[in-house]
Amino acid sequence: MTTRSVTLLASGGHYFEAPRWRDGRWWVSDIYAGKVCTYDEAGVRTEVLHVEGNPSGLAWLPDGSLLVVSMHERKLLRRTPDGEVTVHADLSAVCEHEINDLVVDAAGRAYTGTIGFAVAAGDAPRPGAVYRVDPDGSVHVAAEDVVCPNGMVITGDGRTLIVAESFAGRLTAFTIGDDGGLSDRRLFAQLGEPPELGPLPEVMAALALIPDGCAIDAEDGVWVADAGHQRVVRIDRTGTVTEEIPDPDGNGVYACALGGDDGRTLLLCAVSDFFAAAQGIDTDKATLKTARVDVPHGAGRP
Structure with a gap:
């Protein structure tokens, strides 16, 4: 390969997730710092929004408003272009555990997932669910029995949602209907045999790939952060790994994004120890790193 x-683009974060490229800047959630931030191409940080409930997934509505996942509150916050922040949707009535990543389609429908268990506390994995939030803020269960839904992308034609099922070691695809409903659940890629669900350390040790945050390119190839093996990999439309980029410092990589002026810069979110970051032991070890790739970002989302 x-x-x-x-x-290295920047260092000193608590734990970076949900990177996005927009308006000439990288946007990231520094989850355990409770902040949404931007970084310019020189690595200069600007704090945009404080989120008490820990921010994660980021996406934009058609009117330019920023949606932010508030993980512990299980809400989607909406920040308008002029900076006003309101609650776009409250998912606390439909899910017990925190929500995580986020992608928004061209019609302004948001898809997010609940992890389904307390991962930062080391609980044993249990299946979660994917939810659809319509532009009016109404919440709908879109898919159930999803094993730790994590990174999500939408293909360039807008018709397929691909979801990383972290503790099943697979990417799962759904057809997006005209009304935003999900159907035709199918395997996009399976990397190794999925283990039986049990104690978290045993599940993680058994997985050949733990798919976390994702990015999609112009060929509908999916870059996937492998949370268990200090790398990102690219998986093509046949479900084949075509490329691997290891973290040069041996740190865990938990999310990635495509951007830059030509769409060929891949941003990696890395940290030495996720569980230490989640427990507030290491609060300055997270880094943002970049690599140049061949296939640019295309019409897919995010």
């Missing part, structure tokens, strides 16, 4: 040079 091709060897890529990985360059």
